[in-house]
Amino acid sequence: MTTERTASETPDLGHAVPGTPHPDRERQVLDRIARARRRKAVVREERITLAHGAGGRATHTLIEAVFLKEFGNALLAPLEDGATLRLDGARAAFTTDSFVVSPLFFPGGDIGDLAVNGTVNDLAMCGARPEYLAAGFILEEGFPVADLRRIAASMAAAARAAGVSIVTGDTKVVERGKADGCYVTTTGVGVIERPVSLSASGARPGDAVIVSGPIGEHGAAIMLARGDYGIEATLRSDTAPLHELVSGLLDGVPGQVRTLRDATRGGIATILNEVATASDVAVVVDEDAIPVRAEVTGVCELLGIDPLYVACEGRFVAVVDGAHAGRALDALRAHPLGAGAAVIGAVKDDPPGLVLLRTAFGGTRIVDVLVGDPLPRIC
Amino acid sequence: MTTERTASETPDLGHAVPGTPHPDRERQVLDRIARARRRKAVVREERITLAHGAGGRATHTLIEAVFLKEFGNALLAPLEDGATLRLDGARAAFTTDSFVVSPLFFPGGDIGDLAVNGTVNDLAMCGARPEYLAAGFILEEGFPVADLRRIAASMAAAARAAGVSIVTGDTKVVERGKADGCYVTTTGVGVIERPVSLSASGARPGDAVIVSGPIGEHGAAIMLARGDYGIEATLRSDTAPLHELVSGLLDGVPGQVRTLRDATRGGIATILNEVATASDVAVVVDEDAIPVRAEVTGVCELLGIDPLYVACEGRFVAVVDGAHAGRALDALRAHPLGAGAAVIGAVKDDPPGLVLLRTAFGGTRIVDVLVGDPLPRIC
Numbered sequence: 184m185t186t187e188r189t190a191s192e193t194p195d196l197g198h199a200v201p202g203t204p205h206p207d208r209e210r211q212v213l214d215r216i217a218r219a220r221r222r223k224a225v226v227r228e229e230r231i232t233l234a235h236g237a238g239g240r241a242t243h244t245l246i247e248a249v250f251l252k253e254f255g256n257a258l259l260a261p262l263e264d265g266a267t268l269r270l271d272g273a274r275a276a277f278t279t280d281s282f283v284v285s286p287l288f289f290p291g292g293d294i295g296d297l298a299v300n301g302t303v304n305d306l307a308m309c310g311a312r313p314e315y316l317a318a319g320f321i322l323e324e325g326f327p328v329a330d331l332r333r334i335a336a337s338m339a340a341a342a343r344a345a346g347v348s349i350v351t352g353d354t355k356v357v358e359r360g361k362a363d364g365c366y367v368t369t370t371g372v373g374v375i376e377r378p379v380s381l382s383a384s385g386a387r388p389g390d391a392v393i394v395s396g397p398i399g400e401h402g403a404a405i406m407l408a409r410g411d412y413g414i415e416a417t418l419r420s421d422t423a424p425l426h427e428l429v430s431g432l433l434d435g436v437p438g439q440v441r442t443l444r445d446a447t448r449g450g451i452a453t454i455l456n457e458v459a460t461a462s463d464v465a466v467v468v469d470e471d472a473i474p475v476r477a478e479v480t481g482v483c484e485l486l487g488i489d490p491l492y493v494a495c496e497g498r499f500v501a502v503v504d505g506a507h508a509g510r511a512l513d514a515l516r517a518h519p520l521g522a523g524a525a526v527i528g529a530v531k532d533d534p535p536g537l538v539l540l541r542t543a544f545g546g547t548r549i550v551d552v553l554v555g556d557p558l559p560r561i562c
Numbered sequence: 563m564t565t566e567r568t569a570s571e572t573p574d575l576g577h578a579v580p581g582t583p584h585p586d587r588e589r590q591v592l593d594r595i596a597r598a599r600r601r602k603a604v605v606r607e608e609r610i611t612l613a614h615g616a617g618g619r620a621t622h623t624l625i626e627a628v629f630l631k632e633f634g635n636a637l638l639a640p641l642e643d644g645a646t647l648r649l650d651g652a653r654a655a656f657t658t659d660s661f662v663v664s665p666l667f668f669p670g671g672d673i674g675d676l677a678v679n680g681t682v683n684d685l686a687m688c689g690a691r692p693e694y695l696a697a698g699f700i701l702e703e704g705f706p707v708a709d710l711r712r713i714a715a716s717m718a719a720a721a722r723a724a725g726v727s728i729v730t731g732d733t734k735v736v737e738r739g740k741a742d743g744c745y746v747t748t749t750g751v752g753v754i755e756r757p758v759s760l761s762a763s764g765a766r767p768g769d770a771v772i773v774s775g776p777i778g779e780h781g782a783a784i785m786l787a788r789g790d791y792g793i794e795a796t797l798r799s800d801t802a803p804l805h806e807l808v809s810g811l812l813d814g815v816p817g818q819v820r821t822l823r824d825a826t827r828g829g830i831a832t833i834l835n836e837v838a839t840a841s842d843v844a845v846v847v848d849e850d851a852i853p854v855r856a857e858v859t860g861v862c863e864l865l866g867i868d869p870l871y872v873a874c875e876g877r878f879v880a881v882v883d884g885a886h887a888g889r890a891l892d893a894l895r896a897h898p899l900g901a902g903a904a905v906i907g908a909v910k911d912d913p914p915g916l917v918l919l920r921t922a923f924g925g926t927r928i929v930d931v932l933v934g935d936p937l938p939r940i941c
């Protein structure tokens with residue numbers, strides 16, 4: 184269980200902090216990476232691997248080479264957390280997520296509230312007020328009805344807390360051994376009331392990069408729930424509905440928020456890379472500035488996983504005009520779910536398409552997207 | 563693999579055609595059934611069974627006792643094919659379906675076009691113009707990428723044919739053995755432009771009951787695709803998008819269509835029972851009038867399954883004001899997908915809540931909802 188990165192195959196960039204001159208060798212490395220990223224997406228595997236579901240490079244390649252190729256349309260192409268569309272004049276957001284988390288019940292939540300909050304959050308990331316949810320259940324023959332009741336009750340409580348209604352659904356049952364208990368697919372629609380234009384492609388040099396709270400708690404809690412690692416920790420999933428926190432931010436710095444993405448599968452490393460690639464900018468973050476609870480750091484160190492890649496289910500990354508970073512932070516911290524918000528870095532123009540981490544030791548390294556899947560079935 | 567019905571536990575009603583006097587014994591039977599149906603939904607099983615996914619009695623009980631109990635709201639409560647809602651003033655329909663059909667590829671279609679058409683049809687049954695789809699994929703590690711490409715291409719072709727765009731999606735992968743290749747959940751939104759009010763509770767005595775074409779072809783094709791029954795047949799699934807056919811009907815007899823339901827899991831028997839129960843009316847259908855292709859009848863006889871319970875994926879039941887049945891039929895027959903449309907019966911006031919079939923031999927029997935699941939994983 185290791186976090187593979189292509190960065191591990193490239194030399195450490197040492198002092199290659201943007202703004203300082205790059206020696207030729209480093210420029211060549213950066214150019215090679217940039218060329219590789221511009222290559223047409225091709226799925227080389229003949230069979231689906233767990234990495235195709237990890238949210239990293241393999242997932243993106245699969246989506247581009249198979250789904251985007253076939254379904255291609257202007258609304259799908261940006262591959263944001265949800266689609267922004269017009270419905271009889273109304274500006275709406277529309278998003279879907281299938282949940283296959285294992286175990287189904289974990290400290291801080293279960294597949295039910297995770298599914299509701301996950302969809303509420305994807306709508307919030309589009310700047311929408313979440314309104315209606317649909318829920319599709321795929322159940323395995325033999326699944327305890329009591330567990331299903333518990334999941335349904337948890338979904339209902341999460342929906343009430345988020346002010347959304349579950350208005351339609353579907354239930355399928357497959358034979359014993361053909362599923363793993365219960366999978367839930369939630370789909371949401373919401374109304375976009377503000378004149379926002381949020382996109383991973385909206386970041387500009389000079390913008391500030393903010394994270395809404397300490398990272399990695401969902402993933403670390405799931406890891407602990409899975410096995411006996413002999414680790415004593417009180418870690419709980421951070422699953423929570425983020426729409427009110429987002430509302431506060433959008434109202435606090437109107438017109439100054441460029442990008443909102445919740446950091447689920449693949450963690451904030453994946454989100455930062457999506458921003459760097461889509462906006463063709465460099466994202467430079469300071470390791471010291473990234474909020475991580477000591478318990479999460481401890482679990483990650485023991486398991487050999489970098490917290491930057493560990494899923495959150497109640498945190499997002501915001502890219503905000505640099506001049507308004509302070510007010511944005513104030514707006515976030517005014518809400519309990521944003522109490523731990525922090526500016527973790529800035530958007531630069533060079534090297535475009537890459538995420539650089541200034542380490543605590545003064546070095547700089549590239550933070551690439553995940554290649555493998557250190558944590559399958561995290562959501 | 564048999565079609566269980568509670569009817570098999572009740573005596574044949576002989577001449578109990580509505581409008582003729584019922585002997586006391588028959589009235590008692592009808593009253594007992596009616597009382598049983600009014601009982602509060604209680605799930606007595608401790609574990610999920612395949613019947614919970616069959617669309618019949620167990621599914622309804624599960625949905626009422628677990629999901630409706632927890633999620634309960636005015637939009638979900640009618641349990642129609644989709645929810646009708648307001649989105650910033652726009653009148654919209656919203657529906658979701660998880661597809662777990664086995665095999666994934668079958669004569670006449672595959673899980674991809676089935677999923678797109680299924681959701682397009684549920685929107686059409688709400689009187690909506692289908693517009694946008696979301697697609698969630700749960701893939702099993704080891705699933706052939708070529709099969710996924712084929713499914714995606716089939717979804718894209720079905721979406722183009724139906725004039726909808728797949729605008730957002732999600733992909734999850736579970737470990738080998740934790741799923742069965744590929745499950746697809748499609749969710750759709752569409753705009754309701756006409757001032758329709760379609761509901762299973764809208765049927766009134768005097769209405770005509772129409773089916774849009776020959777029944778049972780999807781289910782029969784899937785059965786044949788599953789095993790070697792030594793049956794030579796050229797049966798193909800009837801999977802097709804029905805929104806244009808529905809448009810023609812709604813325009814042909816404006817304001818005269820009470821109910822539209824596509825007859826998927828559980829076949830037309832299930833739909834007719836939903837109408838009878840929700841509208842508190844009797845639905846009386848003539849066996850001779852129900853269009854069934856000889857090949858479907860043949861397959862069903864060999865396998866001991868009643869075609870009334872076999873899924874269609876391109877047929878619907880319409881309840882229409884009786885005075886406009888002829889024009890409704892003309893409107894349906896004007897479209898290729900409605901060429902085989904037929905009036906199969908009528909709505910009566912007695913016995914309320916029941917579906918009666920006038921058999922080819924002059925008798926009458928109750929057609930109840932499915933208790934078991936003769937055909938798991940049909941869609």
